[in-house]
Amino acid sequence: MAKYFQIYLFVLLTAIAFYFAYRGYRRVYQNICLGKPEDLTDQPLQRWKNMLLVAFGQKKMFKNVIPAVLHLFLYVGFLITQVELLEVFLDGITGSHRIIYHAVENLPVLRTLYVGLISSIEIASVLVFIGTVAFLWRRFVLKVPRLNKPELKGFPIQDAATILIAEIYLLICIFSMNTADMALHEGKYGFAVSSVLQNLFHNWSHTSLTIMERIGWWGHYIGVLGFLVYLPYSKHLHILLAFPNTYFARLTPKGYVNNMPEITREIKLMMDPSATPPPADPNAPPPRFGAKDVMDLSWKNLLDAYTCTECGRCTAACPANMTGKKLSPRKIMMDTRDRLEEVGAAIAANGGVWKDDGKSLIENGYITIEELRACTTCNACVEECPVMISPLDIILQLRRNLIMEESNAPAEWTSMFTNMENNGAPWQFSQQDRLNWANA
Amino acid sequence: MKIRTYAEYAAAGETPEILFWVGCAGSFDQRAQKVTRAFAKILHHLNIKFAVLGTEETCTGDPAKRAGNEFVFQMLALQNIEVMNGYGVKKIVTTCPHCFNILKNEYPSLGGNYEVLHHATYLQQLIDEGRIKLTDTDRFKGKRITYHDSCYLGRANEIYEAPRRVLEELDAALVEMKSCRSRGLCCGAGGAQMFKEDEPGNKRINIARTEEALETQANIIAAACPFCNTMLTDGVKSFEKQDQVKVFDIAELIAAGQGLENIVL
Known part of the structure; x- marks a missing residue:
């Protein structure tokens, strides 16, 4: 019994x-799956090797x-x-x-x-x-x-x-x-x-x-x-x-940041006066440059966020964090996951459809502009992560949105962009003076 | 020393061996110009046929891209690629890790496919081939050199040994900082931070890095990046150590070892 x-x-x-x-x-x-598609299935041998060494074999832990x-x-x-x-x-x-x-x-x-x-x-x-x-x-x-x-x-x-x-x-x-x-x-x-x-x-x-x-x-x-x-x-x-x-970790060198193909198309049209742009689809949603919210990130960024165990090796190695700036790469991952949980719950509550809640991953209690601006893109956080998470990739995508959609840049960056466009250098020097070093 | 542009080579119907990509810092920054000249002297001394783009070169777009302005980056990148492809450029050597990284990793998918080397790797190759011979290393005897890893050379592209191998030729003691190689601490300039004020904090990053460098009791801090060079030079000045500790690019040190440069230690 x-x-x-x-x-x-x-x-x-x-x-x-x-x-x-x-x-x-x-x-x-x-x-x-709310993230954008990204194909990360090439070079399966290398991928198995990474998984065996880094996850199963704990290779990066032993630093x-x-x-x-x-x-x-x-x-x-x-x-x-x-x-x-x-x-x-x-x-x-x-x-x-x-x-x-x-x-x-x-x-x-x-x-x-x-x-x-x-x-x-x-x-x-x-x-x-x-x-x-x-x-x-x-x-x-x-x-x-x-x-x-x-x-x-x-x-x-x-x-x-x-x-x-x-x-x-x-x-x-x-x-x-x-x-x-x-x-x-x-x-x-x-x-x-x-x-x-x-x-x-x-x-x-x-x-x-x-x-x-x-x-x-x-x-x-x-x-x-x-x-x-x-x-x-x-x-x-x-x-x-x-x-x-x-x-599924990216296999490109850590220094590589993807080029946005939609911008390449636009610039090639600009550079070629004889080209005619394809007719615009009036029903298409406005294009999104960079990422403003979790749905604009790749699914891999979202997997990264759920994988993060908040050990903080990234934050301990971050030069901005160790000199007292607000940026903490771990917080980037935690905020991404928390916002994703919020979006997921809202979709579930609304019968599987996303209704804009007027918030995003930037500010709104999540990642602040000050944090995003403090990053030196040094890759220390990426190097440290024992499970190959990239906080930097998220930071760069959010920066793109701030700059290209919101025109939200510190004044010095705005003049830097202007200089680069006008005279091909981040400083205000004439392009005609580029070879002056040879005559000194 | 006559510096020839790619346009001049093309007009003479000649093809240079390499394109020396000078970069904005190397072209305009007074400190970095010295590095540019030192590297050009090495190339010249070895009779390497090199060209620069001169007034046809523009910024690679790196600070714009890292700040988030993909538009400005691609505009410059596509222009540069048009110029370089027009000349049929095959091999590029640059003294800037930011230029190196972006030319090597991000230009290919925009149509710019070249063999790209940072000068640390190139100098190492020339040493290995026996083409660079150091005759004037007395001034380095008994000196301590510490090498600062640039993020865009180190972690970004995993080039840690080449600059060290180059420095070993100098017969000085090579000492490492507390954080080095894959754990090297950033100088604070990357990601377009060079071009803006720091966000609020309790210390500047270059000060933190300079502290590590000074702890090694080195006489020379060796850099391989014009921005690191500026950051560390400023850092050393802020500790008022500029008379005891000098910041030099590896190209300047090698040129001095060849007797081509007269640097004051």
Whole structure:
């Protein structure tokens, strides 16, 4: 009876969680699809290589060794815990207990493999515990500067703490489950860490141990489901999106900024007096130069925004930020994501159709003009990002809109443009004097 | 030293080996003009047939593009491409990383396809080929040189070693700043910041970078970009260290090592 009740509860909880998770991930996917198309599928070999090295292999993390090692603990722990999760899942839907163990119990090689795997999960979990505590320590006690910048006030800090505490909770569950299970079976499984921990419970009754095992088992599974549902609302989504984001990262040199083909066409018409422009379509929407809102950005910029885990390596390396300017590349990514969430929610509330809300990604509580103007385009943020996000690409697209649609430029830039147009140099020197250096 | 333009080569029915793209700073900025002349002297000394566009050259459009004015950028770019394609330009060498980046990466899709080299790479090639021989390196003995990575040469195009290899020829001690190569700190000029006031903050970026340079106790800060050069020179002045610490372009240092330039350390 209890067995069938547990199966029923397991399936019900799983179904509810999957439903909400599906809605969460679908929302993220649909929002990313609001971006403009951009073909990023060339050179698949290079793309696989980037994904394997940078996402799977954590290559760029190792520029900062200490956080990289701590992060590696969590990453490896997360990856191999999936094996135990598989058994939890199979046990849950079949109402059995350690189904994989019992299947291999009498097969020495596979049994050793199983015990070895669970033991390594336990060891990894101890390392995850160390990593998680160290991360909480770095953020809240050491107050590492990049983890305590103004853009993190409010939900972002809460989100970070939630994830770290949830990880500790999951570890407690795993160890309660395995330790009680070991104590109940006189240590016959032989798991590495719980065989030590089980000594703490030698005087517990059979019932207490059974309850502890069940609490650990259910607590772990419910925690995992909660994680799954929470993930698409959290910066922690990077654990999934780091993979597509590195795969689809642009392969051009960092110095390359795309040329706008619509402007090339217009200038070629201007330069060729015999050309006749194609008839204008009176129903066409006015052309948009650069990006004013999230829908004007490429889908890759939007994927970048959802991939960002707010680590702030970009902001710590940003020359403008480190000299006290308002610009923070991380805030560019966070604002893009937050505005995208707002637009996505408005579209959903309006039956799938976008109705202009009079706001945009520039100002309106999002990215300010002052931030955009502070960028030196030095690419330090792009270089630092461990998952190949480009805040610079968004900054440049927003700058284009400010200049070409809003004519919003500092006075010095306006005269610079005029000089460039009139005398082919950013300063007011005559083009006829270009060779004067040779006569000095 | 006679500087010949592409038009003069064409009129004489000759083809130069390279186009030396001087750039706006190199043409008009008094400090950068010295770098232009130093590099021209090196080319001249090695009997390399080089041409400049002279009055036919205009800004590549980089500051406009980075500021967000794609229109002004493309207008200039398409003009420059028309001129260069008209002459059949094949190979360009420039002393400005901004010109280098935009000519190499952004001109091709507008119809301008050339082999583009920054002078750091070109000088390294000439050294490797044994064409540049330094005879006058005594003045560098016992000196410390620190190289400042330009963003548009370094991160933008991953050229980190060429300028260092060039400087190694000088027989001075090459010391690195706290942040260098892919983590080099910007001088503050890029993205058209050179042409406007800083946004409000608590420090200027060139001051932050100059602090790092001064920490190395170097006698010479080597730059490979006219804008970095200006920013660092200003930075050194603001610390009143201009008598002890000099900012030079790698071309000036090599020309001095060849005995072509008389620089004061």
